[in-house]
Amino acid sequence: MTGQVRTVDGRVAGRRGQETRQKLLDCLREMLSTSPYRDVKVIDVARMAGTSPATFYQYFPDVEGAVLEIAEEMAKDSVELKELIDGKSWAGKSGATTSEELVDGFLAFWRKNDAILRVVTLGAAEGDKRFFKIRMTVLNSVAKPLADAIKELQAKGQADKAQDAAAVAGSLISLLASAAEHQKAFTSWGVKVKDLKPTLAPLVYLGITGKKVPR
Amino acid sequence: MTGQVRTVDGRVAGRRGQETRQKLLDCLREMLSTSPYRDVKVIDVARMAGTSPATFYQYFPDVEGAVLEIAEEMAKDSVELKELIDGKSWAGKSGATTSEELVDGFLAFWRKNDAILRVVTLGAAEGDKRFFKIRMTVLNSVAKPLADAIKELQAKGQADKAQDAAAVAGSLISLLASAAEHQKAFTSWGVKVKDLKPTLAPLVYLGITGKKVPR
DNA sequence: CGGTAAGCTGACGGCATGACAGGACAAGTT
DNA sequence: AACTTGTCCTGTCATGCCGTCAGCTTACCG
Structure with a gap:
């Protein structure tokens, strides 16, 4: 699907190149978590990776391009999320457990x-x-199986058929x-995490x- | 409370100055709705307002500072939101109406x-x-009265007392x-607005x- | 009309961007 | 070991935005 990793000017990246590229991605990820997005500069990322801005532009068209790359990696990881729904039961007490694990996960x-x-x-x-x-990929990895589960419940008469499963x-x-x-918001409402x-x-x-949840 | 409007270097802004300042804010607001936040440049805002970047820095320390100003204006408007809850009833059918109006508003x-x-x-x-x-101000303008409403219902035995009202x-x-x-996200799930x-x-x-909602 | 404070801008040093050419390097070939 | 080839990195440069300041213009007031 992705084929080979290529530089902006079309060369095929070799072992060393891919390492540099990856290091840049790692440093960018690090920067994103420590400073506002608006303030992330190519020169800082390059410095942190022990290389030069020019090298950055060999592998990515701009900051946004590199961010997309990181985001796509994450989106791939998100497939694991569907395990939170698949094969789980929504009946009675086990349903309560399922929903707790869903929230947690x-x-x-x-x-x-x-x-x-x-x-x-x-x-x-x-x-x-x-x-x-990318956002849809992540959310869909849960929303799709969840909608299916709701439809199944509706078919069995265990959920309100008037509701649109996908919308719910x-x-x-x-x-x-x-x-x-916004976990922080809850804290300021006096709600413990x-x-x-x-x-x-x-x-x-x-x-x-x-x-209502069964007791 | 706010006293007079002042420039960055401490001068008191007069009629003309306030107009310029306001025009800059209006143009910034416009820019924010048409281009990515990361790409909003002082020079573009100044150009759109028919003035120079230096003038922008007379009134605001930076783009973020000006954005904060706009956000504070909006936060003031948000007090109107509490009308969506205050004095509304949650009993029976009128409760369903209240919740619909809340969502709509x-x-x-x-x-x-x-x-x-x-x-x-x-x-x-x-x-x-x-x-x-600022975000909390906006959300609280609804969340606070809503929490109060829930507490009242709990006191009357019309809501689950085990739930933390503020958290709900x-x-x-x-x-x-x-x-x-994310209204757009719903569209892509095949959910009409x-x-x-x-x-x-x-x-x-x-x-x-x-x-459940009464029919 | 002159004084004073407000209002605005041109100009400048500094830094990020993005492009390129050329040097360094690894690996294989003769 | 010298040579070749293709990958990889960086020095450098033109460009453009940032943020500041001195200084000019404008408005107001006695």
Whole structure:
């Protein structure tokens, strides 16, 4: 699919080149997590990687191009998220467990990729199609299987058929994403981080099954 | 409270100065809604306002400073949002209406201030205290009265007392905020924008009362 | 009309960007 | 070991934006 790694001017990158390229990506990722996106400069990334700005431009058209690369790597990792839904049960108490694990797993993934997801989210919100697509890949890795699960429940009469499964799944995933992005906000509302899961999980359960969590 | 408007070097701005300042803010707002935040340059804003970059720096320390100004204006407007909750009833059918109006009003506000809220959200996510505070002001204008409403319901035994009212209110407002920010995402899930309200409103109702929407 | 403070800008040093040509280097060939 | 070839890196340069300052213009007031 991706073929070989190429430089901006079309050369094929060899072993050494790929190492340099990767080091630049790593340093950029590091920079993104320590300074505002707007202030990330090519020269800083290059300096941190022990190389020169010119080298950076050998491998990436600009900062955004390199960020996209990092984001795509992350998007690939996001396939693991569908394991949070696939083969899980939503019936009774096990349903409550499923929704707790979903919340936990999703928040953990977001926390792990905090910095890059922030930039992806901004790019998507600004209407950049490439970032938008990446964000959708990540969210879909959960939203798609979740929508399927809801449809299945609806078929079995265990969920409200009047609700659009895709819309419900999307809303709930949005909820998780925004909670993940703004954990700090909750703290300032006087909500401890450990209270977050017990709050989100019932909401998810409620949204999907339309029933209160069993005790 | 704010006293007089002052230039960066301490002079008091007069009529003409305030006009220029305002024109710069207006142009910046315009730029934010048409190009990526990262690419907004002082020189472009100044050019659009028919003045010079030096003038911009008379009134604002940098682009971020000016953005903060715009954001603060918007935060003031957000007090109107509390009308979406205050004095509304959550009982029975009127509760369903309340939650629909809440969703509608909130989404409309977010849409109206789309561009600036995007930047505020990014700044907050990156840990900038000033942006964070502004975001909290906006969200609190709904979350606070909502939490109060939930507490009242709990006292009357019409809502689950085991739930932390502030946490529930926060989660629901987060849900609305993220849905507002990513309306495009829903479209790509095959969810029409008009389906969004009928999906979100029951979720809100459900989250607050713990009951299914009455028909 | 002169004084004073507000308002604006040209010009400048500094730094990031992005392009290129050429030197350094590794690996294989003779 | 010298040579060749293709990869890889960097010095350098033109360009353009940033952020500051001195100094000019404008408005107001006694």
